[in-house]
Amino acid sequence: MFAGSRWKVRSRKWTMGNEKMKVNYYPGCSLKSTGRAYDESTRAVCAALDVELAELPGWVCCGSSAAYKTDRLLSLALSAQNLNQAVEAGFDELVTPCPYCFRRLKSADDTIKNDTALRGQVESALGAHYAGGVTVQNMLGLLRYEVGLEAIRAHVTHPLTGLKVVAYYGCALTRPPALTGYDHPENPQSLDEILRALGADVLDWNYKTECCGAGLSVPRTPVVVKLVGRILEQARLAGAEAIVLACQLCQANLDMRQQATNRSGAEHLPILFFTQLMGLAFGLPAEALGLRHHMVDPRPLLRAIPA
Amino acid sequence: MLIQLTGAPEVKAFRQAVTAGSGQNLLACLQCGKCTGGCPVAWAVERGPRQTIAMILLGLKDEVLASELPWYCVGCTICASRCPVQIDFSRVAAALVEIAVVEGRAPAVGDIHRWEEVFLASVRHNGRVREVRAIIENNLRARRPWRDAFMGLAMFARGIFSPEDMLAGPAQGQPTVARIFENVRRLQMESEKSEVDNGK
Numbered sequence: 001m002f003a004g005s006r007w008k009v010r011s012r013k014w015t016m017g018n019e020k021m022k023v024n025y026y027p028g029c030s031l032k033s034t035g036r037a038y039d040e041s042t043r044a045v046c047a048a049l050d051v052e053l054a055e056l057p058g059w060v061c062c063g064s065s066a067a068y069k070t071d072r073l074l075s076l077a078l079s080a081q082n083l084n085q086a087v088e089a090g091f092d093e094l095v096t097p098c099p100y101c102f103r104r105l106k107s108a109d110d111t112i113k114n115d116t117a118l119r120g121q122v123e124s125a126l127g128a129h130y131a132g133g134v135t136v137q138n139m140l141g142l143l144r145y146e147v148g149l150e151a152i153r154a155h156v157t158h159p160l161t162g163l164k165v166v167a168y169y170g171c172a173l174t175r176p177p178a179l180t181g182y183d184h185p186e187n188p189q190s191l192d193e194i195l196r197a198l199g200a201d202v203l204d205w206n207y208k209t210e211c212c213g214a215g216l217s218v219p220r221t222p223v224v225v226k227l228v229g230r231i232l233e234q235a236r237l238a239g240a241e242a243i244v245l246a247c248q249l250c251q252a253n254l255d256m257r258q259q260a261t262n263r264s265g266a267e268h269l270p271i272l273f274f275t276q277l278m279g280l281a282f283g284l285p286a287e288a289l290g291l292r293h294h295m296v297d298p299r300p301l302l303r304a305i306p307a
Numbered sequence: 308m309l310i311q312l313t314g315a316p317e318v319k320a321f322r323q324a325v326t327a328g329s330g331q332n333l334l335a336c337l338q339c340g341k342c343t344g345g346c347p348v349a350w351a352v353e354r355g356p357r358q359t360i361a362m363i364l365l366g367l368k369d370e371v372l373a374s375e376l377p378w379y380c381v382g383c384t385i386c387a388s389r390c391p392v393q394i395d396f397s398r399v400a401a402a403l404v405e406i407a408v409v410e411g412r413a414p415a416v417g418d419i420h421r422w423e424e425v426f427l428a429s430v431r432h433n434g435r436v437r438e439v440r441a442i443i444e445n446n447l448r449a450r451r452p453w454r455d456a457f458m459g460l461a462m463f464a465r466g467i468f469s470p471e472d473m474l475a476g477p478a479q480g481q482p483t484v485a486r487i488f489e490n491v492r493r494l495q496m497e498s499e500k501s502e503v504d505n506g507k
Binding site: 032034036037057058059061063064065066067068069070071072073074077078124125126127171172175176177178186209210211213214216218219220221223227256293294295 | 328348379382383387395401402404408419421422423424426427430435436439442445449455458461462465466467468469472478479480481483484486487490491494
């Protein structure tokens with residue numbers, strides 16, 4: 001119903017004769033800084049799957065929530081600049097691991113295409129014609145639907161047997177459904193499916209898409225501490241040993257603010273990117289997956305998985 | 308799209324400004340409250356999306372623009388995915404913030420607004436946001452320089468960010484980004500001027 005079918009029909013290149021899949025990559029600002037574990041593990045996993053990542057030349061910030069909230073035209077123009085840049089580089093699709101960049105880039109294209117007056121304003125802001133025609137995707141969707149579960153299963157050499165995890169999607173990947181068109185807005189499955197293919201014990205829980213507080217972490221830390229505390233509590237109640245996600249901002253909030261939520265002295269939950277677990281299951285070296293860049297060290301838990 | 312035939316002009320003018328800026332048809336609101344029920348920040352502010360929409364429809368412009376919710380909204384869009392008439396309140400919140408900014412009103416939640424300004428300044432000067440430096444600058448401007456300082460040190464020790472993050476200069480695309488910022492500013496000044504000329 002939520003346009004999942006559109007993703008499924010695109011599972012072509014990889015299974016068709018095993019030639020290398022080439023993907024145009026927009027990492028986003030955070031992945032070059034505090035989200036580097038996500039970038040490193042994404043690159044390692046894609047290399048293992050024979051997916052070649054070509055980084056968009058001269059990419060710039062999408063403006064994130066700051067531009068979206070205070071200045072709509074600026075937000076649209078920054079996204080449009082990146083999409084124009086992609087056309088110039090000869091790309092017809094752009095894949096980003098960051099759910100927020102994904103939503104901004106994708107919705108900017110939709111908005112500009114469907115509003116002629118706004119398109120004119122955006123073009124004056126760019127000082128250029130808006131080319132359009134670039135499909136925007138997120139990394140989770142690419143790996144789940146284009147590379148596919150079969151190919152992922154085929155690469156698993158170290159199954160994550162017995163590792164109890166919950167899949168956390170956050171907000172921006174699946175919502176609003178009319179804009180992102182990705183998976184189900186409140187009960188998505190794509191990440192659960194990947195983790196199951198890796199052999200992990202994926203638990204059901206109710207907080208898959210609850211908000212972590214996002215950018216309020218800087219100016220309003222107590223709000224984020226409260227929201228993060230609820231998510232961690234629910235994950236523990238479900239019996240999870242770790243939370244696995246696909247967003248660097250969710251990761252930062254759940255990882256960094258965990259200490260502040262923990263008044264009862266409960267054991268800390270490692271907060272992992274799904275690409276890190278894919279890499280481990282593929283037998284990639286831990287150093288290539290950024291596993292030391294965590295406030296709650298996941299290595300003791302991960303070492304305990306029977307090889 | 309529903310249209311409103313009655314009501315005082317100033318009430319309609321504010322409602323129309325929010326409707327146009329957000330692209331959301333607020334007259335369709337059923338006041339069911341599913342938005343507020345799901346909102347992750349409604350508990351932290353004086354009123355949630357449902358009441359805010361009611362106040363916009365009543366034309367309570369000053370009260371709405373002085374309320375905290377538009378600044379707190381993080382755009383999780385749980386409201387949009389649950390709304391029976393497809394109103395995306397995050398777009399309404401963004402339109403309210405933009406109206407307040409354009410009219411030069413003091414932001415209702417100054418420190419959230421400051422963070423957004425610092426973030427965008429970093430984008431403008433570097434082409435990409437330099438997260439760690441932006442956070443430090445925000446905390447200095449908030450006169451709380453030691454906020455999260457220990458956290459920062461612990462993150463640095465774990466390599467979550469590196470010295471290059473602190474020292475990196477502008478990205479390749481920075482001149483383009485700076486030009487976009489200037490063009491947007493110019494376009495906005497032109498449209499404000501034409502509104503004044505039209506006697507609005």
